[in-house]
Amino acid sequence: AQSVTQPDIHITVSEGASLELRCNYSYGATPYLFWYVQSPGQGLQLLLKYFSGDTLVQGIKGFEAEFKRSQSSFNLRKPSVHWSDAAEYFCAVGAYEGNKLVFGAGTILRVKS
Amino acid sequence: GAVVSQHPSWVICKSGTSVKIECRSLDFQATTMFWYRQFPKQSLMLMATSNEGSKATYEQGVEKDKFLINHASLTLSTLTVTSAHPEDSSFYICSATPGANTGELFFGEGSRLTVL
Numbered sequence A: 001a002q003s004v005t006q007p008d009i010h011i012t013v014s015e016g017a018s019l020e021l022r023c024n025y026s027y028g029a030t031p032y033l034f035w036y037v038q039s040p041g042q043g044l045q046l047l048l049k050y051f052s053g054d055t056l057v058q059g060i061k062g063f064e065a066e067f068k069r070s071q072s073s074f075n076l077r078k079p080s081v082h083w084s085d086a087a088e089y090f091c092a093v094g095a096y097e098g099n100k101l102v103f104g105a106g107t108i109l110r111v112k113s
Numbered sequence B: 001g002a003v004v005s006q007h008p009s010w011v012i013c014k015s016g017t018s019v020k021i022e023c024r025s026l027d028f029q030a031t032t033m034f035w036y037r038q039f040p041k042q043s044l045m046l047m048a049t050s051n052e053g054s055k056a057t058y059e060q061g062v063e064k065d066k067f068l069i070n071h072a073s074l075t076l077s078t079l080t081v082t083s084a085h086p087e088d089s090s091f092y093i094c095s096a097t098p099g100a101n102t103g104e105l106f107f108g109e110g111s112r113l114t115v116l
Helices: none
Strands: A003-005 A010-014 A019-021 A024-026 A032-038 A044-050 A056-058 A064-068 A073-078 A087-094 A101-103 A107-112 B004-007 B010-013 B019-025 B032-038 B044-051 B067-073 B076-081 B090-097 B111-115
Touching: A003 A087, A003 A101, A010 A019, A019 A107, A024 A073, A032 A064, A032 A073, A044 A056, A044 A064, A044 A073, A073 A087, A101 B044, B004 B090, B010 B019, B019 B032, B019 B090, B019 B111, B032 B067, B032 B076, B044 B067, B076 B090
Parallel strands: A010 A107, B010 B111
Antiparallel strands: A003 A024, A019 A073, A032 A044, A032 A087, A056 A064, A064 A073, A087 A101, A087 A107, B004 B019, B019 B076, B032 B044, B032 B090, B067 B076, B090 B111
């Protein structure tokens, strides 16, 4: 069965500092991997996704993520965090069929000025 | 990008009543829609997969008689919470895809249900 682990429940970074949010997945074949962001009381916004090809994917808002098959990881990074990035971030994995997604528990990002 | 709209955005109801939440794909035909539930400060849990014109497939542990899902057209799926109770209070989010294996999945804004 698919599963996603986001080991950090909360992360606090200073504005302008770099960010890395961790995501590990368990899936039997090549996964579809996603990062979403959710502001309080809002729906989900897709930041980026990986299906195949280049293992470093670029997303919106200056985010990128790197797929590392050997580590079963898909960590999200941003070189310089802005206060508006404060939100909850979800990593998700999908099967080839059906587009059902299994979500990680989420990481709440706080940005201090 | 494609737009998926949910209605209502929030609803408050009395215990024992039924509530219907709509999920619409506004600019594409959604062959498949998914319904998720999110408890406060928790992740999203898949409730069911809805394919147009057929019965929904429910995840283990989800009561299909309580959470009725209808996908009568290629642009609309509805989730009806029947005989709602306070423990059904949650944030319900739908997602829709134009086709399996496309990798394209679009989420609605979510609907917050509060049962008094």
